[in-house]
Amino acid sequence: MSLSSKSSQDELNKAHEELVSQYNRLKSCKLNLDMSRGKPAAAQLDLSNGILTLHLDSYINCEGNDVRNYGILTGIKECRHLFSELLGIKEDNIIIGGNSSLNLIYDAIARYYMFGKLGSTPWSKLDKVKFLCPVPGYDRHFSICQEFGFEMINIPMDENGPDMDMVEKLVKEDDSIKGMLCVPLYSNPGGICYSDEVVERIASMKTAAEDFTVIWDNAYGIHHVYNEVKLANIFDLASKYGTEDRILYFFSTSKITFPGSGVALIASGDKAIEEIKRRFGIMTIGYNKINQLRTYSFFKTPEGMMEHMKKLGTMLREKFDVVLNKLDSEFKDSDLLKWNRPDGGYFISVYTLPGCAKETVRLAKECGLILTDAGAAYPYGNDPYDSNIRIAPSYPPVEDLKKAMELFCICVKLAAVKKLMK
Numbered sequence: 001m002s003l004s005s006k007s008s009q010d011e012l013n014k015a016h017e018e019l020v021s022q023y024n025r026l027k028s029c030k031l032n033l034d035m036s037r038g039k040p041a042a043a044q045l046d047l048s049n050g051i052l053t054l055h056l057d058s059y060i061n062c063e064g065n066d067v068r069n070y071g072i073l074t075g076i077k078e079c080r081h082l083f084s085e086l087l088g089i090k091e092d093n094i095i096i097g098g099n100s101s102l103n104l105i106y107d108a109i110a111r112y113y114m115f116g117k118l119g120s121t122p123w124s125k126l127d128k129v130k131f132l133c134p135v136p137g138y139d140r141h142f143s144i145c146q147e148f149g150f151e152m153i154n155i156p157m158d159e160n161g162p163d164m165d166m167v168e169k170l171v172k173e174d175d176s177i178k179g180m181l182c183v184p185l186y187s188n189p190g191g192i193c194y195s196d197e198v199v200e201r202i203a204s205m206k207t208a209a210e211d212f213t214v215i216w217d218n219a220y221g222i223h224h225v226y227n228e229v230k231l232a233n234i235f236d237l238a239s240k241y242g243t244e245d246r247i248l249y250f251f252s253t254s255k256i257t258f259p260g261s262g263v264a265l266i267a268s269g270d271k272a273i274e275e276i277k278r279r280f281g282i283m284t285i286g287y288n289k290i291n292q293l294r295t296y297s298f299f300k301t302p303e304g305m306m307e308h309m310k311k312l313g314t315m316l317r318e319k320f321d322v323v324l325n326k327l328d329s330e331f332k333d334s335d336l337l338k339w340n341r342p343d344g345g346y347f348i349s350v351y352t353l354p355g356c357a358k359e360t361v362r363l364a365k366e367c368g369l370i371l372t373d374a375g376a377a378y379p380y381g382n383d384p385y386d387s388n389i390r391i392a393p394s395y396p397p398v399e400d401l402k403k404a405m406e407l408f409c410i411c412v413k414l415a416a417v418k419k420l421m422k
Contacts, residue, residue: 003413004335005353005420012421019414023367026407031368033404038188038346039395040255041319047311048257051298059293067289073280075265076289078296083265086302087221087251088233094267095276098287101252101264105215106144108248108266111279112178112213113148118245118271120211123148123178132170132180134162136349136377136388138188141181141217145379152379153177157187161194164201175208179215185231186220189377189390190349191342199232204241216249220345222309223255225316227343235267244269253295255346256309263288263295313344319393319401323348326405336416348391349377352412357386359415360408369407 003015059068061076074080075096084091097104116122123129130151133142145152153170155162161184171177182202184194194202202214216234238244245268253262268276299305324341327350331337339350352360357374364371372390375383391408393401 002333003417004333005416007420009421012417015413016417016421019410019417022410023363023414026410027367029368031403031407033369033396033400033407035392035396035401035404036370036372037395038255038392040259041315041395041397044312044315044394045258047308048298051257051294054294054297056293056297059290061289061293065289067293070285072286072289073284074277075263075287076292076296079263079292080265082296082299082302082305083251086305087218087249087267089235089249089267093235093270093273094265095273095280096287096292097264097266099252099254099260099262099264099291101217101219101250101254101266102140102144104250104264104266105141105217105248107283108213108215108276109144109148109179111276112211115279117211117213118275126176128176130174130177132162132167132177133379134180134182134187135379136190136383136390137181138183138217138219139372139376139381141183141215142379145181150178154379154384155180157190157192159192161192161198164198164205168201168205171205171207171209171212173208177207178209178211179213181215181217183217183219184234185218185229186223186342186345188219188345189347189372189388191340191345191347193229193343194231196232199234200237203234203237203243203246207246212246214247216247218249218251219255221251222306223313223316223346224309224344225313225320225342229343235269238269245272248272256305256312257295257298261291263292316346316394318398319396320348322398322401323391323393323405326402326409330409331412337412346392346394348393350389350391350412351385351387352389353416353419354385354387356412356415356419357383357389359418360389360411363411363414364408367407367411369404369411371408 061067063077079096080091080094113123131145132155133152134155134157234247249267252264327339361371361374375381377388
């Protein structure tokens, strides 16, 4: 069925009749399919089962500390060294936290809200705090900003990352803009990778706010699926401009080993990390060091971790192929749907005709397919074009994913045809 926004009324009427018939046929199957979140599939999790049965010869780490006991606030040296080599960050500037980088992001923003950053006024005492939000972006980042009452400003993105002309102008003129949210590699949900130029402009730009902070959430930094894209090292570039303390860098193994029981880290410049250590010293005596030692012992080296990621990438590639091949077969010569072709990460971002995303998601839900809410990738859940939908293919088995994509394509077409018929 060849359809486009230029199809005639007769073609639309005929297509509507056929699509309703196909939709009702699938609805009668009482499907129960879920592509709402980027959860690892059971087969992915199985790859890490060895971490659970790993026999530790000793609970004494390389510095002679018993990891079963209190202490080691910044995390065991072995783990910090592993991530230092993997990510190109100075070991002394890394703190290993609990399982969740999102938790560390929330805590970081809460600290600056309550206490300020490096002597600046606490954000809670200001009349207004604004954050720049590249869109489409990560819904949970936006939820944190909304929780603290920050005004969120949409920043459009292209294939190189955020619109830096817009970003530089805003941060230079407005000292109430205190931060910027970034998922710089295989962004959630668009799969966009920040170019070297964009990373350097973020590190070098002049900001009116002395406490301006970049939330550098490198959640998918080693989640390569089709090609390995190299991200410029934000700290190397920031060191050229003396802006290392501007960066709060986050990473975790929650989609590498087990969600809920991985390890996460925060890193920053010398002054900022020392301040964070002081605050951490009041908040906790130390995170789960046994888990840190198990994680280190399971991977041992960055090369060991990358070998593991190749296996994960192979599994994800099969799922991505199902989605992308189906979209190609159904919409290659149509303007009813556009989509990103990411090289890695966990998501595929699609764009319906304006005004059709919510209806597509509603139709899918009524037929037994749960998708992420339309608009979730925008602050306040408000996609100004009602066009973007995030597809999360990782969790369903391949056969379920094929059924889900068949239904999804029917829903996209049906929503578009209904709108065009009006």
